[in-house]
Amino acid sequence: MTEDEAAELQSLRSSIDNIDAALVHLLAERFKCTQRVGHLKASAGMPPADPAREREQIARLRALAEESHLDPAFAEAFLAFIVAEVIHHHERIAEDAARD
Numbered sequence: 001m002t003e004d005e006a007a008e009l010q011s012l013r014s015s016i017d018n019i020d021a022a023l024v025h026l027l028a029e030r031f032k033c034t035q036r037v038g039h040l041k042a043s044a045g046m047p048p049a050d051p052a053r054e055r056e057q058i059a060r061l062r063a064l065a066e067e068s069h070l071d072p073a074f075a076e077a078f079l080a081f082i083v084a085e086v087i088h089h090h091e092r093i094a095e096d097a098a099r100d
């Protein structure tokens with residue numbers, strides 16, 4: 001590797017570290033919102049999962065991914081991974097609310 005290439009690699013890795021930090025912060029904010037949604041839905045007797053809402057989100061994210069030259073299947077899988085975790089949280093919130 002030339003000196004220029006080594007410098008470019010270091011610079012790219014520095015940007016990747018910043019992007020990863022932003023992703024963690026964004027996810028933390030998203031989970032703050034979804035926790036509150038979980039409490040609102042539990043107190044209204046709504047189910048933890050909302051498949052109709054998820055279908056809308058998937059369609060929207062796949063379109064955004066295509067526009068951004070990101071693999072739509074990857075975008076959908078990434079969203080599904082996050083939503084599955086959110087639904088677990090909502091199930092736990094509903095169980096706790098039912099016990100109180």
Ligand SMILES: C=C(O[C@@H]1C=C(C(=O)O)C=C[C@H]1O)C(=O)O
Nearest residue numbers: 034037048049050053054083086
């Ligand atoms: C956050 C909600 O709960 C669930 C999680 C979702 C999400 O993480 O985006 C979307 C729909 C629901 O299955 C919601 O109903 O809005």
